[in-house]
Amino acid sequence: MDKELLVKEILEKVLNNLGLISAIRLETPANTDFGDLSSNLAMTAYEQVKEKFNSPRDFAQSLIEKIKEQDEQNILKEVSVAGPGFINFKLDEEYLIKNLKKIVQNKNLELINLGLGKKAIVEYSSPNIAKPFTIGHLRSTIIGDSVANLLEASGYQVFRDNHLGDWGTQFGKQIVAIKHWGNEEEITNAENPVEKLVALYVKFHDEAEKDEKLNDEAREWFKKLEQGNEEARSIWQKCIDWSFKEFATIYKYLGVTFTENDGRGYGESYFENMLTPIINELKEKGIAKEGKEGAILIFYPNDELSPLMIAKKDGSTLYATRDLATDKWRSENPRYQNADGSAPLIVNEVGGEQAFYFQQLYKAEEILGWYDKKNRVHVKHGLYRFKEGKMSTRKGNVIWLEEVLNKAKEKALTFTKDEEIAKAVSVAALKWNDLKRKSEININFDWDEILNLQGNSGPYMLYAYARAKSILRKAKESDSQIDSDAKFEISPLEKSLLSSLNDSSKVIARAAGEFSPHYLCNYLFDLSQLFNSFYNKYPILNSSAEKAFRLELVKAVSITLAEGLKLLGIKTLEKM
Ligand code: ARG
Numbered sequence: 001m002d003k004e005l006l007v008k009e010i011l012e013k014v015l016n017n018l019g020l021i022s023a024i025r026l027e028t029p030a031n032t033d034f035g036d037l038s039s040n041l042a043m044t045a046y047e048q049v050k051e052k053f054n055s056p057r058d059f060a061q062s063l064i065e066k067i068k069e070q071d072e073q074n075i076l077k078e079v080s081v082a083g084p085g086f087i088n089f090k091l092d093e094e095y096l097i098k099n100l101k102k103i104v105q106n107k108n109l110e111l112i113n114l115g116l117g118k119k120a121i122v123e124y125s126s127p128n129i130a131k132p133f134t135i136g137h138l139r140s141t142i143i144g145d146s147v148a149n150l151l152e153a154s155g156y157q158v159f160r161d162n163h164l165g166d167w168g169t170q171f172g173k174q175i176v177a178i179k180h181w182g183n184e185e186e187i188t189n190a191e192n193p194v195e196k197l198v199a200l201y202v203k204f205h206d207e208a209e210k211d212e213k214l215n216d217e218a219r220e221w222f223k224k225l226e227q228g229n230e231e232a233r234s235i236w237q238k239c240i241d242w243s244f245k246e247f248a249t250i251y252k253y254l255g256v257t258f259t260e261n262d263g264r265g266y267g268e269s270y271f272e273n274m275l276t277p278i279i280n281e282l283k284e285k286g287i288a289k290e291g292k293e294g295a296i297l298i299f300y301p302n303d304e305l306s307p308l309m310i311a312k313k314d315g316s317t318l319y320a321t322r323d324l325a326t327d328k329w330r331s332e333n334p335r336y337q338n339a340d341g342s343a344p345l346i347v348n349e350v351g352g353e354q355a356f357y358f359q360q361l362y363k364a365e366e367i368l369g370w371y372d373k374k375n376r377v378h379v380k381h382g383l384y385r386f387k388e389g390k391m392s393t394r395k396g397n398v399i400w401l402e403e404v405l406n407k408a409k410e411k412a413l414t415f416t417k418d419e420e421i422a423k424a425v426s427v428a429a430l431k432w433n434d435l436k437r438k439s440e441i442n443i444n445f446d447w448d449e450i451l452n453l454q455g456n457s458g459p460y461m462l463y464a465y466a467r468a469k470s471i472l473r474k475a476k477e478s479d480s481q482i483d484s485d486a487k488f489e490i491s492p493l494e495k496s497l498l499s500s501l502n503d504s505s506k507v508i509a510r511a512a513g514e515f516s517p518h519y520l521c522n523y524l525f526d527l528s529q530l531f532n533s534f535y536n537k538y539p540i541l542n543s544s545a546e547k548a549f550r551l552e553l554v555k556a557v558s559i560t561l562a563e564g565l566k567l568l569g570i571k572t573l574e575k576m
Contacts, residue, residue: 001505003037003095004037006075009076010022011067012502018049022044022045023044035078036090037091038082038088039083039086040086041057043060043085044087044124046059047567054086057081057205059085060081064087064489067079073095074094074095075092076091077092077093079229084480095559096501098555099501100415100552108563109508114154114513115151115154115156116143116155116156118156118157119157119158119332120156120157120345121345122158122161122346123162123342123346124140124143124161124162125140125141125144125162125258125348126162127164128164129166129239129244130174130194130197130201130243131165131197131198132194132195132198133401134401135401136351138382138404139439140351142256142278142569143349143439144347144349147349147512149567149569150511150515150517154513159260159336160268161261161265162266163257163267165267166268167272168268168318169219169316171221172218172221173201174200174239175218175221175222176218178197178235178239182200188208194246197243204218227519229373237247244264250405253405253568254421271322273340274328275321278314279321282310283296287368296310297433300360305363308320320357320361323361324361324365327370327371330346343375347378348376349381350378350379351381351382352471354378354380354439358378380440381440383442384442384443408451409422411447412429412459427571428459428462428565430450430458431568431569432450432456432461432521433449433458433572434518436521437521438516438518439516458570461561463576464528465573467566468531471541471554471559472551474557474566486547489518493533493537494534494539497531500526500527501556501557501560504563508564508567511567519562521568524560524561524564527561
């Protein structure tokens with residue numbers, strides 16, 4: 001078990017026995033000479049005992065023996081008081097070594113079960129049909145996949161969904177454009193069919209500026225599509241197939257999959273028949289009303305949020321209508337319901353620019369009683385900023401994702417000749433770059449940073465892992481049995497590494513609980529840095545008494561890195 005949790009447990013027992021109440025926080029002192037952990041508990045609880053003690057320091061002093069008494073597992077080597085009353089704890093190496101052995105033996109990390117078998121839908125990627133797969137969709141794919149992995153590892157039953165944008169009035173325009181200026185055969189045979197579709201869509205907008213009638217025509221075609229007109233349906237279906245072919249290539253490249261609807265995800269169109277009933281339900285419940293202009297809107301109590309439109313004046317539905325239908329269906333579907341019939345946790349990984357919209361959506365779903373507030377989570381991602389400038393679909397000056405992926409691979413090929421390795425390195429580089437900081441932060445996209453072998457990058461992480469594996473390959477099996485008679489001193493650096501290896505379960509639980517893979521990245525990067533310092537400072541294969549211990553350290557590092565990177569969706573390489 002994680003050392004911090006154990007020390008907390010000890011302190012809780014001590015407080016309980018004294019009948020005191022205080023929140024317990026542990027810090028890692030900047031100077032580990034004083035201890036591995038430290039607590040200000042004696043200061044925060046002093047108010048309750050000030051009759052009996054002269055100072056927080058005196059009180060702290062009186063706790064030392066009591067703390068030692070509660071340390072049943074002997075994890076503490078030293079407990080001392082410092083300054084105005086800080087209690088410092090030095091951990092016993094024996095305890096940390098026990099933990100090390102456990103990782104090596106189990107070849108696995110011990111994870112904390114947060115989900116307890118409850119169900120969670122994680123929705124990510126969600127690109128739009130007949131539109132480019134944008135960098136935003138790339139971010140959503142990478143971050144969402146990792147959040148799903150983290151929840152799964154933390155005991156949730158996870159459903160991975162892709163909420164494709166395959167419905168809406170824009171398909172009326174797309175159909176008109178294809179009919180007037182497109183050539184289906186040419187699109188089918190094009191290297192990038194979506195590029196052709198986008199060009200047609202841009203042309204529609206240019207032409208419609210000159211000829212208003214085109215917009216009426218588009219409305220008619222969308223109506224036909226809704227009514228099931230065969231020609232409309234067939235063109236629309238082709239758009240989906242053309243687009244999905246491209247999406248599937250990207251998912252394959254990234255090694256990302258979905259579990260819902262045969263791996264395709266439930267797109268917006270799946271809920272088409274549920275839209276009118278939703279509008280009616282919300283009207284009947286008095287949650288949605290006709291606004292001044294004839295549209296139907298959800299109005300919030302006390303005007304807490306601005307109204308959310310769910311049907312336009314002409315009756316056509318919107319993005320929000322489809323989300324409401326989707327979420328109602330999810331809340332009622334036995335596949336997603338928890339054993340007690342309650343609705344699942346749903347995570348939407350979508351750009352931060354939709355934050356207000358998701359607030360409106362979640363509030364409505366809470367008022368409707370479909371979901372608890374805590375079960376609707378928007379994991380936001382920020383923008384990528386390119387030196388080339390921002391991008392917009394409408395105008396057609398798009399940065400194509402494929403270009404980014406190809407460029408990443410091309411750059412990776414400058415330091416390896418192997419195509420497969422270059423591919424894996426480029427994917428790791430892009431994923432790490434997306435995951436290593438809080439997702440909502442905007443990123444200045446910088447190739448030098450992304451591929452920097454010396455710094456906080458995917459390639460750096462892969463190198464650390466491959467280096468560990470290479471040491472282990474060179475060692476003989478018999479080398480790595482810790483001989484309990486061998487006498488050696490554990491250095492402070494080795495103790496830090498041991499201590500860091502003990503933190504993985506806590507970090508993974510935090511990353512999962514806060515839907516924030518970057519905590520795991522920070523941890524793994526720190527671990528790799530410690531490992532690299534250790535590797536540079538101490539001989540491993542040429543050491544004597546320490547050899548077995550050091551090899552166990554290397555093994556535990558390699559296991560922790562492999563497991564951690566897997567949770568981030570990053571494939572490790574045995575050799576680089
Ligand atoms: N297709 C949308 C877009 O590209 C994202 C969908 C997000 N998910 C949702 N349930 N609204 O912006």
